[in-house]
Amino acid sequence: MSQAPSSRAPTKAQLAAAEQWLMNIQDDTAALIASGWDAALSAPGDLAADFYQNLFAAAPAVIGLFAGDMTEQQGRLTHTLEETVALVHQPEHLLLLLRASGVRHHHYQVKQAYFGVMRNILIDTLATRAGVQFTAAHRAAWEGFFDNMAMVMQHGMASAAKN
Numbered sequence: 001m002s003q004a005p006s007s008r009a010p011t012k013a014q015l016a017a018a019e020q021w022l023m024n025i026q027d028d029t030a031a032l033i034a035s036g037w038d039a040a041l042s043a044p045g046d047l048a049a050d051f052y053q054n055l056f057a058a059a060p061a062v063i064g065l066f067a068g069d070m071t072e073q074q075g076r077l078t079h080t081l082e083e084t085v086a087l088v089h090q091p092e093h094l095l096l097l098l099r100a101s102g103v104r105h106h107h108y109q110v111k112q113a114y115f116g117v118m119r120n121i122l123i124d125t126l127a128t129r130a131g132v133q134f135t136a137a138h139r140a141a142w143e144g145f146f147d148n149m150a151m152v153m154q155h156g157m158a159s160a161a162k163n
Helices: 012-023 027-042 047-058 060-065 071-089 091-107 114-133 136-162
Strands: none
Touching: 012 091, 012 136, 027 071, 027 114, 027 136, 047 060, 047 071, 047 114, 071 091, 071 136, 091 136, 114 136
């Protein structure tokens, strides 16, 4: 069972549970993650532009984390999400990617508390873009996926903060 991201670094038990979930992701859950992503990505317009528009409207405090032209950032977001979805069946590589991403996000000065709002905005953006193809089962799969990825990233952020 996943736990929504909090404003604190995960405990060792939370981290272990998240890693276990990601290492043993169920095939049906992986299929829902991939099909939800594909449906949202193939919808007209730009998924990342929609995400950032929704994020900045919901959480204006995060705007300061992003400087200048958002085109490059939007491309990075799409690429990173595409990569995480593709690595669902290669969990060792996914965990390495998430840990490194957590370290990078520490250096970007991302706060642990931002993960909750990002989760909700990302999943709502996916759902809106995918429309009826994004079912309650897709939402549940993405919530579990995001929550467990966030635990690993937040641990990476906390580890980087200690160094």
